[in-house]
Amino acid sequence: MALLLVFLIAVSGCIAGDEFRKGFDALKSAAPSREQVEKGLFCSNAAFAVTSASWSNGELSVVIENNGNRDLSGFDITARSARGIITTGDGKTIAQSLTGTIIVSTADRPDDVTVASTECPSAKDTAIVISS
Structure with missing residues (x-):
C-alpha cells in the first residue's frame, strides 16, 4: 500500500x-521579446502625413511631411486606379520635421495613394490624387 x-x-x-x-x-x-519592445518604442515616434499627391505625364508625385520625432527611412507606396493597383518601395529618408517628395512612374492616373513606413508599417496615410 x-x-x-x-x-x-x-x-x-x-x-x-x-x-x-x-x-x-x-x-x-x-x-514580448526585447526586439518587439524596442521596435514598439522606435515606431511610437514615427508619424507623417501625405500633404499632397499629384499626377502628370505618367508621374505620381507624393509629398510627405515627417511630423514625428525621428527620421523616417523607406516607404511603401500603393497607388489605386480603375485599372488596378501599383505597389512600389522607395528607400528615401525624410528627416524629422522636414518634407520630402517621392516620384513614382505610372501610366494611369491613380485615384488615391497610400504611403506606409517600411520600418513601421502601422504608420501610414492616404491621399486623393489630383491631376496637374
Missing part, C-alpha cells in the same frame, strides 16, 4: 511539474 501511495505521489508530481512547465513556457512566449 505504501508503495502504491509513493507511486501515486510521484505520478501526480510529474504531471504537476509538466503542467507547470507548459504554463511557464506559455507565459514566456506571450511576453
